Amino acid sequence: MTRWPPDRGEMPQAPPGDSANSRGTVDGTADAGPMSSGDPMHGPQALGDDPIYGALVQPRAAAGRRRVLLAEDDHDLLQLLARVLQREGYEVVTAEDGVGLLAELEATTWADPARRFGAVVADVNLPGLGALEVLAGLGSADAAATPVVLVTAHADEAVRAEARRLGAVAVLEKPLALDELRRAVRQAVWR
DSSP: OOEESOOOSOOOOOOTTOTTTOOBOTTSOBOOSGGGSSOTTTSHHHHHHOHHHHHHHSOGGGTGGGEEEEEOSOHHHHHHHHHHHHHTTOEEEEESSHHHHHHHHHHHHTSOGGGSOSEEEEESSOSSSOHHHHHHHHTTSGGGGSOEEEEESOOOHHHHHHHHHTTOSEEEESSOOHHHHHHHHHHHHTO
């Protein structure tokens, strides 16, 4: 499993323009208020680095909601989707098969809430275990409460019905429209 970006112990940041993390004005110019002063005791770098205050001013998404588990067996597509989601401000953890998907979900089920996933994006047809089989296997486990967005090249009505029954919040068809993926993940994370 590969993690993007590498965990450096730093707090995830909200995407640019997120009102909970932005000091800009409506017209896009920087706010010249006291937070933007050059004073190291009062500047944004001092507050953002403070472990207590920094956690208070970060949006709720800065915890587990900013982590996305991405499972796709096509390595090139996996890298592309991971970069797209990373640019949206998510920490992306990847798996290339159903066993890896299940292992990542199980590893975070009992973890600190900040380490849990805000959403899962998974290809329906993964080697080993398919995403639907993983969802069915999780049953009522806490990991099943994580919103799941499924991706498939064969989205017939039977697949969609099974996905809904197992709790998937969306089923996207390949070839993927990246804006549709971004929107589905954003909606899943903020459910």
